[in-house]
Amino acid sequence: MHIANRTFIISGGASGLGLATVADLHSRGGYIAILDTNTDNGEKAVAELGAERVRFYECDITSTESIQAALDGIAAWIKETNAHIGALIPAAGVGFPGKLIDRKNQPIPLANLDFVLNINLRGVLDLIRLTLPLMTVSPPTAPDGERGVIVMVSSSAAFDGQPGQAAYAASKGAIRSLTLVLARDLAQYGIRAMSIAPSFFESSMTAAMSDKVRQSLMRVFEFPKRPGYGKDFAGMVRTCVENEMLNGECVRLDGATRMPSKM
Template sequence: MDMQGKSALVTGGASGLGAETARRLAQAGAKVAVLDVNLEAAEQLAAEIGGIACGCNITDTSSVQQALHAAREAHGPARILLNCAGVGGAKRLVGRDGAPMPLEDFSRIVGINLIGTFNAIRLVAAEMVASEPLEDGERGVIVMTSSAAAFDGQVGQEAYAASKGGLNALTLPLARDLAQFGVRVMTIAPGLFLTPLLYKLPEEVQQSLASSIPFPKRLGKADEFARLAQHVVENLSLNGEVIRLDGALRLPPR
């Protein structure tokens, strides 16, 4: 898809991978709506890239609908959806005190990362399907953000790995379901990237993490994720697949 003048929505777009992706899409000519629970940060980024900001909780249907309506009013029907909203978290199944992991901890992460992403997709896809087809019959592109943990979940990552593994499993059936309408679905699974969470770690810890990556022997850069997201949107033949973006990293048990 040629992004010039197309309406793009980026969930979790106010920080980290989402923010850099929003910048990249705007540079490529897309009209970007930055969706985030942190409205102030979303407004700052939107002002920087010439887009609009929408306060949005992806687990709340009415919140997503309001954001989608605002984006449609400003930029026209959604053509591109980048799902970058998500949360992390690690907790052992059975703690040192012998207590089982609270079910609420598992439900929260799966609820945001998996169910919340699906909620945004189902609502935006309905708008894409109702739109007029573009060149080659394409109506839209949907990209999800998974993780290397979906393949190599570490100790304590049961909830996170399950939520991201669910996105991987969704990719092909969603692509098949929407193929008849000319809507593509892809997933990117990044490894260890320099995000706000990792920036807070001491330099020696960052270097230790980087040393586990075969090549390049450094943490991933947000722009590398954003550039891949741009390519996915622009390459019509990419559909129904999960792309690992991890420098050949395979996470150890711990």
């Protein structure tokens, strides 16, 4: 799939790994639709990259109505540009650590679990299902008849989740499991599905970690001896977009790091 003159829909695209992906795909001629709740960051990205090939749509990924409104705007934009969808990258995600039972023998509030699952899993599924009608009508590209790719964001927690990550690991494990099913479901349309499982990357989520947690994680790095950067993630997204043989797989992006069971 060529990047130039295609539209890329990126949720969570106003910050972190999503924003790095926005910049990378835009630099290669892509049209970018940023979906995010952070209006200030979204408008800043448009101002910096230019409104000619970037649009911001305020969108709450937990709301079907909000997603559909954003997609209606994107559909109208595609009619203007004739830049059909190249990829959907649902990159919006949150972490809310907490063990299922605390030291006082109290179960975790269900609202805490719902917060993570509604954004990381339900919101991803909702965004995908509502975007597919736009993707399936895109003209197929030669020589294989490809129409696009969905690149989801899993996590190393899907493989070796840490204490307190029940909801997060469950949501990211579900994304990992969804990848092959989605590839099989969409094969008839020429739409591929991939997921990327980053480990410890510099992001707004990891910035909230305590120094103790950060130092514990850095001790288990193999190579390179550093956290992942946005450019590393964006490069992997680009590879998933451009290489048509990548389909139905979750790629670990972790420098051989395996998360420890204890800090």
